[in-house]
Amino acid sequence: METLLLTKAQVRALLRMPDVIDAVEAAFRAFNSDQVEQPDYMGLHLAPKGAEIDFKAALDRAGEMVSLKASSGGFRDNPARFGMPNGMGTVLLFDARSGALACVMDGSLLTGFRTGAAGAVSARALARRDAHRVGVIGTGTQARMQIRALREVMTIETVHAASRSPAGLDAFCADMQGEFGLTVVTGSPEEVAAAADILVTTTRATGVVVRADWVRPGTHIIAIGADQADKQELDPDLFRDARIVVDSQAQCAAKGELQHALRAGTADGLQTELGEVLLGRKPGRQNDTQITIFDSTGMAIQDTTTAAAILTRARAQGIGTSFNFFGQDG
Amino acid sequence: METLLLTKAQVRALLRMPDVIDAVEAAFRAFNSDQVEQPDYMGLHLAPKGAEIDFKAALDRAGEMVSLKASSGGFRDNPARFGMPNGMGTVLLFDARSGALACVMDGSLLTGFRTGAAGAVSARALARRDAHRVGVIGTGTQARMQIRALREVMTIETVHAASRSPAGLDAFCADMQGEFGLTVVTGSPEEVAAAADILVTTTRATGVVVRADWVRPGTHIIAIGADQADKQELDPDLFRDARIVVDSQAQCAAKGELQHALRAGTADGLQTELGEVLLGRKPGRQNDTQITIFDSTGMAIQDTTTAAAILTRARAQGIGTSFNFFGQDG
Known part of the structure; x- marks a missing residue:
C-alpha cells in the first residue's frame, strides 16, 4: 500500500x-x-x-x-x-x-486556488455575458487568485482596484501587469465599485466596505472576505433586491455576508446554493440589470x-x- | 523544515x-x-x-x-x-x-497501546495493593494490551478469562503463555468476575455482561468496551456503591458505561476524573472493600x-x- x-x-x-x-x-x-x-x-x-x-x-x-x-x-x-x-x-x-x-x-x-476557482465558477454561472471589467477591493493574495481564475472563464479588459495600503496596491498593479499583462486602474472603493461589472471583495473587514448605492445594476459581486462571525464587507441593503447565491446556506447564515443580511432583515434565509444553479434546479441571473451576489465561505x-x-x-x-x-x- | x-x-x-x-x-x-x-x-x-x-x-x-x-x-x-x-x-x-x-x-x-496504558494507570491509582489476579472478559487485541500494560504496574499471578468464542479463548491462552509466561484459567464470565482482583472488560457488548452480584468487594474494574451510545458491559447496579472514576466526565456520560448508570439513577453525574486522582485533588480507593470502576472512553x-x-x-x-x-x- x-x-x-x-x-x-x-x-x-x-x-x-x-x-x-x-x-x-x-x-x-x-x-x-x-x-x-x-x-x-x-x-x-x-x-x-x-x-x-x-x-x-x-x-x-x-x-x-x-x-x-x-x-x-x-x-x-x-x-x-x-x-x-x-x-x-x-x-x-x-x-x-x-x-x-x-x-x-x-x-x-x-x-487559495480553490477559493479563486469558486469565484470563477460563480462568475461563469451568474455574471452578465458582456462583463469585462473586474473591480477588486482588497489587493492581497486572494485578489490575485480571483483574477487568475476569472481570466479562465471570461475576457478581462481592465482591472479596477482599491486598497487601504498604497504599497499593497502598487505591488498588485505590478503583478497584474507582469503576470497577466493586465492594466489596473486604481481608485477609491466607491470608484472601483462603480466601474465594475464583476466586483470582488477580499478584505479582512468587519464592517461595510461596499455601500449599496455605489454598485451599478447588473453587477456580479463575489464576496470572499466574510468567512467568520462578525466579518463583513457588504452593505446588507445590497441583498434586498439582489439574486443571492451562497456556497452553503448553513455556513453563510452562520459566518458569511449573509449573516448580516439576515440580521438586518434584507435576506430571507432561503437562499439558493451555487450547486443548485449549476445543476439547473434553481435560476441564476434573471436579467441584465439584476445584481447577483455570490457569498463564499469555502467548503471542505x-x-x-x-x-x-x-x-x-x-x-x-x-x-x-x-x-x-x-x-x-x- | x-x-x-x-x-x-x-x-x-x-x-x-x-x-x-x-x-x-x-x-x-x-x-x-x-x-x-x-x-x-x-x-x-x-x-x-x-x-x-x-x-x-x-x-x-x-x-x-x-x-x-x-x-x-x-x-x-x-x-x-x-x-x-x-x-x-x-x-x-x-x-x-x-x-x-x-x-x-x-x-x-x-x-491499542494508549488504551491498554490507560487501564494500567487506573490500576496503579485505584486497585488494591495486594491485587494479583486479573480477570478478562473478552479476549481480543485489547484484552492482550491490558495484560501487557498491567504487567508493568503490578505482579500478575494468574489471568482468568472468559470469551464467547472458544477459538478466541484458546488463542488468548496460548498468547499469554507464549508472550508473558502467564497461565490462564478459563471460565464463565461469572467465574472470572468472582476470581478477579482486577476485572477488565473489553467486549463489543450492548447489554449487561457483568452482573453486580458476581463482583467481589475490593475489585477494581477496568471498563473498556463501552465507548459509544448503547454499548454496555456493566450492570448499572455496580455503580451504586462503587468509587467511580472516569477518563472524561463529558465523554463517559455520553458514551461510556456511565451513560447507563446515569439512566438507571445509580450514578449522580458528578464523577471523579482519573486526572483529579492522579493530581491528588480527589480521593481514589477509600478502603480495601470498596469496588472501584474506571470507565474508559479514550481521549485524543x-x-x-x-x-x-x-x-x-x-x-x-x-x-x-x-x-x-x-x-x-x-
Whole structure:
C-alpha cells in the first residue's frame, strides 16, 4: 500500500487553474446531489496570540475520496523566529473504498486556488455575458487568485482596484501587469465599485466596505472576505433586491455576508446554493440589470476535489515520492 | 523544515509500554490541569456497510504539541479485496509553537497501546495493593494490551478469562503463555468476575455482561468496551456503591458505561476524573472493600502524548525518514 507524498513545489507545479475550476464546479454539484458529507470542523487556538490550527474533512461519494485538511494560521513570529511562513497546510487524501491513505500533500497553496476557482465558477454561472471589467477591493493574495481564475472563464479588459495600503496596491498593479499583462486602474472603493461589472471583495473587514448605492445594476459581486462571525464587507441593503447565491446556506447564515443580511432583515434565509444553479434546479441571473451576489465561505469538499485532481495529475505525470507507511511488516 | 515519517514497523519498534504508560498518565494529568483542548471529533460514514473514518485532535499545551489522528474501521472486505487490514490509522503531529508538521506516523498500533496504558494507570491509582489476579472478559487485541500494560504496574499471578468464542479463548491462552509466561484459567464470565482482583472488560457488548452480584468487594474494574451510545458491559447496579472514576466526565456520560448508570439513577453525574486522582485533588480507593470502576472512553490527548513520546524516541535513535514537504522552494 503506497502513499504518494507531494511537496509544496510539486503541488505548485501540478496546480493548474483550469483543473481547479473544474474540480470546484464538481464539488458544488456534488454538494447539491447528496454526494457529500462535511462534518463540523475542529479548531484549536494555540499559545502564540491569534495562532490557530483547524481541521476540515469531507467525503466525496462520487469521487470516492475523503480529504482532511490541516491549516495553521496567525503564527506571526514564524518568519523571524523559525524561518517559516505564518500559516501552513497539509492535506491527507484517503481512498473511500478502503480507508487507505492515498496521499499526503503540502496544502499551503490549495486553499487559495480553490477559493479563486469558486469565484470563477460563480462568475461563469451568474455574471452578465458582456462583463469585462473586474473591480477588486482588497489587493492581497486572494485578489490575485480571483483574477487568475476569472481570466479562465471570461475576457478581462481592465482591472479596477482599491486598497487601504498604497504599497499593497502598487505591488498588485505590478503583478497584474507582469503576470497577466493586465492594466489596473486604481481608485477609491466607491470608484472601483462603480466601474465594475464583476466586483470582488477580499478584505479582512468587519464592517461595510461596499455601500449599496455605489454598485451599478447588473453587477456580479463575489464576496470572499466574510468567512467568520462578525466579518463583513457588504452593505446588507445590497441583498434586498439582489439574486443571492451562497456556497452553503448553513455556513453563510452562520459566518458569511449573509449573516448580516439576515440580521438586518434584507435576506430571507432561503437562499439558493451555487450547486443548485449549476445543476439547473434553481435560476441564476434573471436579467441584465439584476445584481447577483455570490457569498463564499469555502467548503471542505472543494479541498477534496481539488486535492484529488492534484493527485490524479501527479500519478499521470509520475510526480511525487512513493512511501509505504506499512513498512516491511504489512 | 523537516517532517519525520514513521512506518508501522518503525512505530512498533519504538512503542514501549512503560513509555506509553508515562505518556498516558501525563495526558490525564494535563487534561485536569487546563493544559488540554480537545474539540468534538469529526466522523464520516463511508459506502462499505459499517465502514467509517474519524478524526480526533488535541492540543497539549504543556508538551506544545497538537495531534490529529485519522482512524478507519469496519472495511470488512479490505483483506480479501485489497490485501489490507479492515482498519488503519495515521497520526499527524504539529509543533504548537509554529504550526509546523513535525511528524506523520502510521497510527494503526497507537490506539491499542494508549488504551491498554490507560487501564494500567487506573490500576496503579485505584486497585488494591495486594491485587494479583486479573480477570478478562473478552479476549481480543485489547484484552492482550491490558495484560501487557498491567504487567508493568503490578505482579500478575494468574489471568482468568472468559470469551464467547472458544477459538478466541484458546488463542488468548496460548498468547499469554507464549508472550508473558502467564497461565490462564478459563471460565464463565461469572467465574472470572468472582476470581478477579482486577476485572477488565473489553467486549463489543450492548447489554449487561457483568452482573453486580458476581463482583467481589475490593475489585477494581477496568471498563473498556463501552465507548459509544448503547454499548454496555456493566450492570448499572455496580455503580451504586462503587468509587467511580472516569477518563472524561463529558465523554463517559455520553458514551461510556456511565451513560447507563446515569439512566438507571445509580450514578449522580458528578464523577471523579482519573486526572483529579492522579493530581491528588480527589480521593481514589477509600478502603480495601470498596469496588472501584474506571470507565474508559479514550481521549485524543492520549494520542497526542503517546505520539509525542514515539517521536522523541525516534529522534533520539535516528529512526524514520526525514521529508521536506516545503521542497526546494521554502
